[in-house]
Amino acid sequence: MLKKHNILVVEDELELAKSTISSLLENGFLPFHAKNLKSARKLLKKEKFTAVLLDLGLPDGDGISLIKEIKNTKIEIGLIIVSAKDSLEKKVQGLELGADDYLTKPFFFSELNARLKSVIRRLNLEDNQQLTINEITLFPEEMRTLIHGKIVDLTGKEFGLLLYFFSNPNRVISKTTLGEFMSSSYADYGFTDDVVYTHIKNLKKKITNSGGDDYIKNVYGVGYKFTVE
């Protein structure tokens, strides 16, 4: 990553904010923390942010109001709602107001990374059309994969997984986290382990068959890690 992206974390739970910030730092972002709406407004005036992670239930009001304010400034800022309120209405309301994504607590940092990077990619389409790690190049918009310059035919799910690993290099991603990523709702719970295993097995095979390195390493049978030197 050439320039560091400023990310504003609006979160009143201090411990959660701390973890989020250290995860963002690890991933090469420059995080700022605001524990309520008031300090968030102050920071938004002072600094230029690429994206905002917004909790909705804040001590001094509903985060929804901040979405409107940010959208009114016409400055392009990626907006991800991170809320424990898993209500359909809130989700719809937030997205209608212009939020780019919605994460329900508890979430996994690898999931947050993936979503955040995807939001940033969408904001800067022109200079970020492709992602490259060594011999593998991904074109997220076209869902196209090149290994050593040759097209590799991946299914939608496999491409999604690879993109997820691209967003979380050198990070241990537990099976639970991947299962969560692969599932569409909590109704899929307890169901995805086999599915995750199958998809990863296929993905690994396709990468190595095309002459790519075996980046996806199994970690003690509890998770996976996309290892990049």
Next chain:
Amino acid sequence: MKLLTKTSLNFISASVIFFLVGSVAVYLSVRNIIAEDLQNRLFQQQKQFFDNADQNKLSDLTSKLVFIQKTDKEIDYSFSDTVLIVNDSYILYRKLDFSYLIDKQYYNVSILNNQSQSDSLIKKIVIMNVGFALLFFLILFFVNRHSIKSALSVFYSTISKLEDFELSKLQTLSLETAEVQEIKKLNEVFQEMATQIYNDFEAQKEYTENVSHELQTPLAIISSKVDELMQSDNLSKEQMEQLALLLETTNRLSKINQALIFLTKIDNRFYTQGSTFSLNDLIKEKLQIFDAAIQEKKLKLELDLLDITHINMNPYLAETLIINLIKNAIIHNTSGGVLRIQLSNNALSISNSGSPLSFPEKDIFKRFTRSENSKKNLGIGLSIVQRICELYTFKIAYTFGSEHQFKIIFKK
């Protein structure tokens, strides 16, 4: 039975009884009066006979309606009915018999008086009476019916408004003001109740959201810390396994919380806005989610979508219903088994060739009922399915023959 029908029926039955008793009473009393009158006239004629008999010969007194016969003993006077044939037609007469003593000779005298005229008089009076009464009742019936109807119009409007009342539509109940005191009171009570229910509903909604928030946030902290720990270097296999288990358990807790909140939301009728869509398309669409799982278990998918079935329900609930049923049929299937989905004539059945249940059949829809070999399940999916069916009054039945089958019969 409608209120109006009920009151009308009461009115009619009371009227009929009244009318029958009244008619009989009128008939009897009129007949009595006329019979008495006839007897009085006969007595008068008897008196006349006595007056004339003193001055004239008996034979002169004999006429068309007076008959005299010799007799040897005295008799008491008596009345009776008799019929004479006059010009080939039968005419009813009232007859008075009495004895008359003259020159030591008893005579039996019969005086007749035409009764048919009084009979027709009775008839006319009774008919007139019945006619007026009938007319009276009819008029009364319609006036009564109309007045009850108009008095109840507000009542009926209240009923139809209550029928259409849906909490989640965020509308308040507005009832018409009534003239009738009781109905006015009723409307006031309903209005108050609706406001109370609405407030409770809102409070409940807020409560579930708060519970969700209060539980999910600490869970988020736990899982974020575990996730962080997992990234540290030099973790032993055991430590990593324990951390993964922690993460998994926290995630499970969060899912149970979410599922229970979802169940509460269904119970509180959060998801009521519906739309009409094809169930066939929904099933095909949702099956794609399970492509990998079906392949992994080497299941034979038999899809029998015979009729195009359109259904009107909340899309999110419909989705949940289908996903839960298909998921259930895959999880509990044996490797290489059959997954059969049939949609025909407004009935959906999803079958799987899993091994028999390890718990009583009646518990299948109960929360947290799980088979022994699927401990990883939440055990809430089928409860959710059942609740959704209940919400839309669909019939759902589980049967186990050679296969486990869940069958939903949609209404209409």
